[in-house]
Amino acid sequence: MNIRELPQSAVDHLVEYNEHEAVYELYDKASLPLGFIAVHRKNVDVPSMGATRLWYYTNPTDALRDALRLSNLMTYKAAAAELPYGGAKGVLMMPAQGAIDRRQFFTNYATCVNELQGMFVTGTDVGLTADDLAVLVEYSPYMIGYGVDAAYYTSIGVLHGIQAALQYLDHTDELFYKRFALQGVGKTGLKLLQLLVEWGAREIIISDINDAAIEQARAIAPFARVVDPQLIHTQLVDVFCPCALGGILNTTTIPELRCRAVVGSANNQLICEEDALALFARGIVYIPDYIANAGGLLSVVSQYENKYHDVEQVVARLNRLQRRIEEIITQSSIHQIPTTMIAQNFVYA
Numbered sequence: 201m202n203i204r205e206l207p208q209s210a211v212d213h214l215v216e217y218n219e220h221e222a223v224y225e226l227y228d229k230a231s232l233p234l235g236f237i238a239v240h241r242k243n244v245d246v247p248s249m250g251a252t253r254l255w256y257y258t259n260p261t262d263a264l265r266d267a268l269r270l271s272n273l274m275t276y277k278a279a280a281a282e283l284p285y286g287g288a289k290g291v292l293m294m295p296a297q298g299a300i301d302r303r304q305f306f307t308n309y310a311t312c313v314n315e316l317q318g319m320f321v322t323g324t325d326v327g328l329t330a331d332d333l334a335v336l337v338e339y340s341p342y343m344i345g346y347g348v349d350a351a352y353y354t355s356i357g358v359l360h361g362i363q364a365a366l367q368y369l370d371h372t373d374e375l376f377y378k379r380f381a382l383q384g385v386g387k388t389g390l391k392l393l394q395l396l397v398e399w400g401a402r403e404i405i406i407s408d409i410n411d412a413a414i415e416q417a418r419a420i421a422p423f424a425r426v427v428d429p430q431l432i433h434t435q436l437v438d439v440f441c442p443c444a445l446g447g448i449l450n451t452t453t454i455p456e457l458r459c460r461a462v463v464g465s466a467n468n469q470l471i472c473e474e475d476a477l478a479l480f481a482r483g484i485v486y487i488p489d490y491i492a493n494a495g496g497l498l499s500v501v502s503q504y505e506n507k508y509h510d511v512e513q514v515v516a517r518l519n520r521l522q523r524r525i526e527e528i529i530t531q532s533s534i535h536q537i538p539t540t541m542i543a544q545n546f547v548y549a
């Protein structure tokens with residue numbers, strides 16, 4: 201695997217391009233693309249951060265677009281979480297045929313990341329395991345999150361978002377009588393399920409495209425009802441929690457929602473800003489994804505800044521984030537505009 205910077209002309213025709221700082225292509229011996237690293241914003245003297253995803257893409261352009269979109273989101277996430285870092289993202293394409301030698305693959309990727317000399321700091325997103333991160337850490341000093349349960353802290357932030365939404369809607373953050381629908385019970389969805397159960401939720405509906413994930417969820421919440429993944433967003437619940445991939449909130453699904461709030465860990469839940477307007481018009485409280493799920497970033501950043509995982513610092517920052525979420529909901533209600541428009545002020549402040 202090799203790395204080269206793409207000229208602006210190779211990316212600026214894509215709608216996801218937003219004056220990115222730099223976009224790099226990862227390619228093989230035959231010069232075929234293996235993935236991309238997009239650096240959206242670079243702040244002085246600090247790196248740009250964003251985890252690395254390994255996923256199935258039908259073509260390299262889709263992977264590039266995902267990298268552009270996700271890196272943009274990371275800039276928002278860092279700003280909303282009051283962190284000084286720029287936003288970036290690594291996106292790797294799962295080879296279409298045959299199993300990959302993961303150790304070799306991630307050793308090569310780590311070497312490419314090293315060529316950016318610390319401008320890009322990364323960790324694990326969808327498709328990467330703790331074992332993959334162990335390899336990355338072995339070969340690159342620019343990998344973070346090893347030994348940190350980022351999914352847990354992500355889910356704590358999502359729980360805070362759920363509680364803030366319920367407090368606004370019902371003047372109580374009590375979960376006992378509330379109904380929840382979880383899309384995706386992977387790393388973050390499973391942790392969120394556990395937290396919902398611990399906080400007293402008893403009416404939970406789940407879906408996943410992976411049967412093994414459903415089995416793990418059943419072990420945590422035997423009472424949870426499992427539905428077809430196509431139908432999870434249509435369930436009559438108080439809170440819909442998207443914890444799988446992006447794009448679940450769109451012109452088709454929003455009219456089908458039967459919830460009062462949407463709060464989840466998935467990145468890029470909305471297809472476009474008009475979707476936030478549509479949610480608002482329906483009276484559904486939407487906690488912007490990059491704020492609801494910033495707990496994972498907060499946890500790995502703590503390790504980066506302190507060289508160890510400072511739990512107290514992470515909890516304090518998560519509590520600040522919760523107050524920010526409450527403020528966003530309040531301001532959205534006062535000014536009668538979507539929460540996404542209020543949240544943008546943190547980035548442009």
Ligand code: NAD
Pocket residue numbers: 324325326327350351352354383384385386387388389407408409410413429443444445446465466467493494496497
């Ligand atoms: P994961 O891969 O561990 O889990 C995702 C789960 O969703 C898997 O079980 C998968 O089978 C399932 N899934 C995929 N498509 C689905 C569909 N159409 N319907 C139902 N289930 C489906 O990933 P994760 O780490 O839990 O991340 C989930 C989302 O949260 C991603 O968008 C990720 O970018 C975001 N996120 C994760 C973290 C983190 O700490 N892991 C932090 C911030 C944001």
